[in-house]
Amino acid sequence: MYPERVVSGMRPTGAMHLGHYHGALKNWIRMQSEHPCLFFVADWHALTTHYDDPSIIETSTWDMVIDWLAAGIDPNKATIFIQSKVPEHAELHLLLSMATPLGWLERVPTYKDQQEKLADRDLATYGFLGYPLLQAADVLIYRASMVPVGEDQIPHIEMMRELARRFNHLYGKERGFEQKVQEAIKKLGSKAARSYNTLRAEYQEQGKAEALGYARTLLDQAQSLSQEDRERLLGHLEGTGRIILVEPQARLTEASRLPGLDGQKMSKSYGNAIALREDRDSVTKKIRTMPTDPARVRRTDPGEPEKCPVWQLHKVYSDEPTKEWVLKGCRSAGIGCIECKQPVVDGVLKEQEPMRERAQQYLDNPKLVREIVEDGCAAARKLAQETMVDVRSAMGLNYR
Template identity: 50%
Template sequence: MSEQRPIVVSGMRPTGRLHLGHLHGALANWVRLQEENTCFFFSADWHALTTNYHDTAIIKPAEREMFVDFIAAGVDPEKATIFVQSEVKEHAELYLLLGMITPLGWLERSPSYKEMRENITDRDLALYGFLGYPVLMTADIILYKATRVPVGVDQVPHLELSREIARRFNHHYGPVFPEPQPLLTAAPKILGTDGRKMSKSYGNTIDLGESAESTTKKIMGMVTDPARKRRQDPGNPDVCGIFYLHKVTSDAETISWVDVNCRSAGIGCVDCKKKLLEKLLPEQERMRERREALLARPGEVDALVQLGTSKARAVAARSMDEVRAAMKLKLA
């Protein structure tokens, strides 16, 4: 991979099976990005502790499943570096150093900090690690001198905080880090079975490669337009999670058919859901087959991750040599 290519960094927390939101919101984009960028895609296992500190036993098993999902979705370990965050200790060192210069007020205004504290009520999130996760996220990104970070529109404020932290570091110690630019993903937000954003934290997901029976049950039970009470009432697909899935799964003709007929009450929600399943179920089956083939060869997957982690560690070590020198923390 050429050093001249744009550098892309992104990661996911291993807190459970990946789902359709991950596929259409991130993984499909990663597969495209790996062709023309130097990509680092990682398991954010330390980030998983911010909300799953109470059940750490699930993290490592979920991590292997997650890497299987990466590869099954088309991430190529020969084109992109896949690795484990906690096995590159430089992430922790840079996190600590950035924490020394990050104002508390910057962290308290983070939109996701407020959102998750409101939505996750079954555990205490009034914790230093949860408040400070944007600093760790910044370390993850700038450690590899990332120039582009794939994000959805709702994540742009998070990246702007990382840019501010990188800017503050460069102001104090000299121009070590580029300010990463947002690389907006084309996919719309994917709604879960309850009408909220699809998220493991909310328990409203449809997992990648989930069985036909389970996928069908979840789709048929999904929340649609809450204002559409009767079959003959016109609907609004713009607020419907099923239509969001059509937009990333179905062809243009089907999307148009759903849009027109939902608004005119030409079809009911059951018709719309069945049409989605015609395309979604075969895709789920293909993903299930690829996942099972990879899970049958766990040693191969582990070796690919270990190789990627070694590559990431070498890049991170070079960056931290620069950081220590810039901060005068390194003996001449």
């Protein structure tokens, strides 16, 4: 059995905005206190759509890492690294590609969806088609148990699970597997061995999912087993061979509740975003010039908050008394739009203040960021190399 581990990454596409914070980073910050976490800059993934202009990748990478640290990602709790600095990702991607059916890649929903959204780019490349496979390698190489994703990414996690299952089925049947399984069962002791065999039969013959859970717990608690024997017995239990690659679970995260300044999804490309560490004066100006309910042409005109983008920000940044004040004041024309916007300004600036403070030490001393990433890359690579030893051996590539 492998320890619970969380893996997630982001493409370096420039400065992060508050939509990223509310949509992903807040979840990362919470999870880093609950489980071992690895967070990586997906610079190779950035090339799948920006291969013709990679000039912004390096600068965007360092900016993004500073944003992560500013938001509250703690390098003492989480491993922060750069994808391309762990070349084992590419090796596993290559080896997985040898046995991945082409149809699996073509059926990923985001494949055609992204081609339509990015119609101005030439995406008829293997890199773009193989994006989900590289994404799978990013996770499977750390034998991660959980991947935080939104609902739209669930098909990618399902594909990762299928790939792990296929790999274990193809390559997990080592020579003498059945004999080694029987030897491992004997190490459990007679009582635990009987329980294991009974639970395996209940799972495989009757489809009892709870039997699988009980059997896994039994193996977890068996002090007499080596890690390899646990893997063999788990594979025997599930009807495969050794569990070389772990099937990750999707950890559903809340969708961002923070819209952009115009009410649409916050996005730099829409010009409606507030950067994580944006200047105070710029933030104030952006919010004060936000569009409001079109019905409020004059100060004396009543409005409807539900039709106003500012109200959506109040839902995130204002307390209940303030929201009641807005609802009553807007509908009665008792307050003006500038008055209504001020609590949002105050809320955003208050949220950003500690981020700016945390970021300053890294802006003053960029060497600190490099050292954090260097240490993270070394830690991630050690885990990745351990997986690749097993993968190469299973595929007959362990030359001696």
